[in-house]
Amino acid sequence: xxxxxxxxxxxxxxxxxxxxxxxxxxxxxxxxxxxxxxxxxxxxxxxxxxxxxxxxxxxxxxxxxxxxxxxxxxxxxxxxxxxxxxxxxxxxxxxxxxxxxxxxxxxxxxxxxxxxxxxxxxxxxxxxxxxxxxxxxxxxxxxxx
Amino acid sequence: xxxxxxxxxxxxxxxxxxxxxxxxxxxxxxxxxxxxxxxxxxxxxxxxxxxxxxxxxxxxxxxxxxxxxxxxxxxxxxxxxxxxxxxxxxxxxxxxxxxxxxxxxxxxxxxxxxxxxxxxxxxxxxxxxxxxxxxxxxxxxxxxxxxxxxxxxxxxxxxxxxxxxxxxxxxxxxxxxxxxxxxxxxxxxxxxxxxxxxxxxxxxxxxxxxxxxxxxxxxxxxxxxxxxxxxxxxxxxxxxxxxxxxxxxxxxxxxxxxxxxxxxxxxxxxxxxxxxxxxxxxxxxxxxxxxxxxxxxxxxxxxxxxxxxxxxxxxxxxxxxxxxxxxxxxxxxxxxxxxxxxxxxxxxxxxxxxxxxxxxxxxxxxxxxxxxx
Amino acid sequence: xxxxxxxxxxxxxxxxxxxxxxxxxxxxxxxxxxxxxxxxxxxxxxxxxxxxxxxxxxxxxxxxxxxxxxxxxxxxxxxxxxxxxxxxxxxxxxxxxxxxxxxxxxxxxxxxxxxxxxxxxxxxxxxxxxxxxxxxxxxxxxxxxxxxxxxxxxxxxxxxxxxxxxxxxxxxxxxxxxxxxxxxxxxxxxxxxxxxxxxxx
Numbered sequence: 061x062x063x064x065x066x067x068x069x070x071x072x073x074x075x076x077x078x079x080x081x082x083x084x085x086x087x088x089x090x091x092x093x094x095x096x097x098x099x100x101x102x103x104x105x106x107x108x109x110x111x112x113x114x115x116x117x118x119x120x121x122x123x124x125x126x127x128x129x130x131x132x133x134x135x136x137x138x139x140x141x142x143x144x145x146x147x148x149x150x151x152x153x154x155x156x157x158x159x160x161x162x163x164x165x166x167x168x169x170x171x172x173x174x175x176x177x178x179x180x181x182x183x184x185x186x187x188x189x190x191x192x193x194x195x196x197x198x199x200x201x202x203x204x205x
Numbered sequence: 206x207x208x209x210x211x212x213x214x215x216x217x218x219x220x221x222x223x224x225x226x227x228x229x230x231x232x233x234x235x236x237x238x239x240x241x242x243x244x245x246x247x248x249x250x251x252x253x254x255x256x257x258x259x260x261x262x263x264x265x266x267x268x269x270x271x272x273x274x275x276x277x278x279x280x281x282x283x284x285x286x287x288x289x290x291x292x293x294x295x296x297x298x299x300x301x302x303x304x305x306x307x308x309x310x311x312x313x314x315x316x317x318x319x320x321x322x323x324x325x326x327x328x329x330x331x332x333x334x335x336x337x338x339x340x341x342x343x344x345x346x347x348x349x350x351x352x353x354x355x356x357x358x359x360x361x362x363x364x365x366x367x368x369x370x371x372x373x374x375x376x377x378x379x380x381x382x383x384x385x386x387x388x389x390x391x392x393x394x395x396x397x398x399x400x401x402x403x404x405x406x407x408x409x410x411x412x413x414x415x416x417x418x419x420x421x422x423x424x425x426x427x428x429x430x431x432x433x434x435x436x437x438x439x440x441x442x443x444x445x446x447x448x449x450x451x452x453x454x455x456x457x458x459x460x461x462x463x464x465x466x467x468x469x470x471x472x473x474x475x476x477x478x479x480x481x482x483x484x485x486x487x488x489x490x491x492x493x494x495x496x497x498x499x500x501x502x503x504x505x506x507x508x509x510x511x512x513x514x515x516x517x518x519x520x521x522x523x524x525x526x527x528x529x530x531x532x533x534x535x536x537x538x539x540x541x542x543x544x545x546x547x548x549x550x551x552x553x554x555x556x557x558x559x560x561x562x563x564x565x566x567x568x569x570x571x572x573x574x575x576x577x578x
Numbered sequence: 579x580x581x582x583x584x585x586x587x588x589x590x591x592x593x594x595x596x597x598x599x600x601x602x603x604x605x606x607x608x609x610x611x612x613x614x615x616x617x618x619x620x621x622x623x624x625x626x627x628x629x630x631x632x633x634x635x636x637x638x639x640x641x642x643x644x645x646x647x648x649x650x651x652x653x654x655x656x657x658x659x660x661x662x663x664x665x666x667x668x669x670x671x672x673x674x675x676x677x678x679x680x681x682x683x684x685x686x687x688x689x690x691x692x693x694x695x696x697x698x699x700x701x702x703x704x705x706x707x708x709x710x711x712x713x714x715x716x717x718x719x720x721x722x723x724x725x726x727x728x729x730x731x732x733x734x735x736x737x738x739x740x741x742x743x744x745x746x747x748x749x750x751x752x753x754x755x756x757x758x759x760x761x762x763x764x765x766x767x768x769x770x771x772x773x774x775x776x777x778x779x
Binding site: 101 | 523544
C-alpha cells in the first residue's frame, strides 16, 4: 500500500538481508515519517558516488533488530540536495554532516550543516571519485634543524 | 575565549577545550559556553584524526584492508577486523572452519576485556586517581603478552584473515589464558571494584552526572555500553548474532539511571560476562584447521552491497562495502559507534560543571581512531 | 605561524614548508658560542675568571641534570599514544628515568609526538612546539609521525611531523615496542649529554 501512496517508489537490489526501496528525493521525508515507528533505528546513513549519480543510502532496523530496511535516494552529481531526516531519526545529525563533508550533498533544514571531519573553507569533497589532493605535490623536505 | 554580556551581571564565556589536553582520549576539541562554572552549551569538534580510511580502502585489495581496520578502534583491534572479515566472507560465501569461529569469539571477548581494563584505568585517571591506571596497565600488559605469543604484536595484530585466522594458537597458550582469567576474576577485578566503586569521591562525581534517558539514547542511535547503561538490554551478540555467538550463554548487564556511574559499572560487569564466554569457548573448542578455502586468484566480491554489524566494545560497529566486481572495494563505509555517541555530548553536559565534561566524556569513551577514521 | 585562530583554521600548506626561524637550537650555534650554552647560569664575568676546565665540568653537570629529568609532553594522537601510555606505566616505567608526563608545554623538555598528525591538527602541533622553552627536543614515535605511516596517501595526513617541527629522534614501528621507545629515549639522553661538547651532533 506504500507503493500506491508514493509514486516512483520501487523495490530494488541492495545489501543482503535488506528489503531495499529506491525513493524519489521529494518523498523521502514523508516516507520516513511513515516508517519511523516500524524502523526506529537508523544504523547507517551514507552515500556512494556512482559517477553519473550520487546514491544516498539509509540502513534501518526495527526495534528488535530483526527487520531490515534499506532506502536509496538518487541525486544528481551537481548541486545535490535533499531533506534532512534529523527530525525523524536524530542520530542522522552528524552522519548527514559527514556526508555533506565528504560528498557535498546539502541537507535542507539540517540544524547545523557544517563540515565535521575537515574544516570550514576546505575545498573539495574527498570521497567523490574525481577528487584530487589539493595540496602541492610533496617533496622530501624536512624542517632544517 | 570570548565573553558575552547577558542581562544583569550574567556573562557567558566561550572556552576552548582541546584538542590537546591531559584527558587521555585523544584529539577531541569542545567549545564550551559557560555561565560561571555551569555549562550552557557544548559544541564538539572532531576530525583531528581524520586519516582517510574510507578513501584509502578504495585503493587497497580486500585482504590488504585488514591491518587498516585494526587502526580504527585501536584499543580492541580484533573486533574491528572481525566486522570487516565477516562482511567479505558473507559476500563471497566462504565457509569458516568451526575452530576459527570459536577462536574468533574468544579473541573478541579477550579484546573486550582489555578494552574495558583501559577504560577503567583512564576513567580513574581522568578523575585524578592515578593508581587504578597503573593497575589496569599491569593487567593489560599480561594480556599483551598473551596476544603477542599468538599474533606477534602487542596492540595492532593483523591476525584475522578472510576465511579464518592467520595461525593457530601455540601449545600451552590456552592453559595460560585460563590462568590469566582465573587471576583476573579472582584478584584483579575485585580490586577494581574496591578501588573505584566503593570510593566516595568516585560515587559523588559519577552518580547523577551525564544522565542519558533511554528514549534519547535510542533516538540518537546509541549502542553498546552507552545504551545499556540507560536500561535498554540491546546487544548485537544476542539480537543479531554472528560468528557462532548464538551458541554461547551470557547475560547482558544493564544500568538503571543512565548516568556515568551506570555506564562504568555496566562495563565492569561485562568483563565478567566476557570471561564467562571465553571459558565456554575454551571448553568447546574443536580441533581442526583455522583457515577456510578461498577462491583462487585475486579476491573479487560480486557486484553489490554488503553490510555487517558487530558488537564492538564501543558499540555497534558496522562495515558497508560496495563492490563493482573489482579487487578493491568501490566504496567502503565504516559505521563507527563512537562517532554517533559524541553527538550526545551537548545533551549530556548541559547544566553540569566544567569538570563533569571530562567525566561524561570518559564514561562515553570515544576512541578517536574510530570517530574520525 | 602567527595569525592562527583557536578554531583550527588552516594556513595554506605551502606556507609551512618555508623554514621558519625560531629561536636557534643548541646544535645550530657556532663553535665559539658553545660555551654560552649553560643557559646563562654562569654570569659572564665569572666565565672570564674561572679556568676552562671548571666550565666544562659545569657543562657536564648541567647536561647530567637535564638528561635525567626530561619531562615530556605526551602528544599522543592515535594508537601510538596507547603504547606511550604503556611505556609510562608499570612494566616499562619511564618515571625511573626521570621522565614525567607533563601536559604543559611551557614546562616540558621533550615532546613525544605519538600518532598520526593530520592537516587539521598541524597548527596545534606547531603551536605547542613553539610554547616549549629551549632546550627542547622532539621524538617522533611511530610510523605515522615519521612519514605518515600506513596513511601517507591520505589527503588529510601530514607525511611526517618533521614537516612541521624539527625532530631529534625517530622511533620506527607501528606501534613501536616499548623497548624501542626506550632505546629512542636513551639516544636522546646521549644527545643531551653531548650538548656543548665539540662534535656534538
